[in-house]
Amino acid sequence: MPASSHNTLQIGDVHITGLTDGSITFDPRILFPETPLEAWSPFHDRFPEYFEGQYFRNNLGSFVFTSNNQRVVADSGYGPHGDMIGYPAPGELIKDFERNGIGLDTINTVFLTHLHGDHVGWNLREDLPERPVTFPNARYRVHEADWNHFTSKELLDDPVGSETTQRSVMPLKEQGVLDLMDGETELAPGITAFPTPGHTPGHMSLLIASNNKRALLVGDILGSPMQATETEYRYTPDWNAEMGIKARKTILDQAEKENAIVLGSHLSYPGWGTLIRWNGRRYWQAL
């Protein structure tokens, strides 16, 4: 068992390492067009690591879960694909695996919360000329509703809208390493994927439950830590705004009721915290 450090967490028998593809800094109005910049000011002191002036500094996180000699990685970052929503993305995830001494060939399962570009970017080794799969011994898992949505004729006919899918998702199918899920699925002992549609049609979250300890990986249900408080702000990446809000409220209520740690790719690195109440409002707070 590795010694505990700032980017590791133990939930019962499940060991978690927080990894990052780096972060991007951007104007929040791109993703929250109806929310004026000043609306975020009350959060500046609470999340100093998340703000650069009035801009967001958004982590592009991945997580490695180790349970009973099985390893699951959740999401694969944005990758070295240049700008993301108009701002440069660093593409550091492979280096971060190396820094943390986690061999890419030790991963058994790659769980994709959903098929947006900042979660699938390193499915393939974009730094190698032949672009092999990044995790040579892994099955890649995604909900079939996301596969069906992102590979629909309508989306594939749009060269811009389908760029990510063509580049980072279709090759998984072609190489026979993709397994679709149609509902709740145990990925390893104590690690269960379950559908939380709204952000995308097949968005999934993870429940980590071991020895009476619990954690929930909520994917992009929380695209930023502030959404634990401001659940109703319109978040344009949500495929279905109403379902997105409903999923957000449901999983936050669940986490609060079960006293579960809440993990997310876009929560402040290393990406986990608890829900607290302060002045009658709910906040995510880093551990």
Ligand SMILES: [Zn+2]
């Ligand atoms: Zn995302």
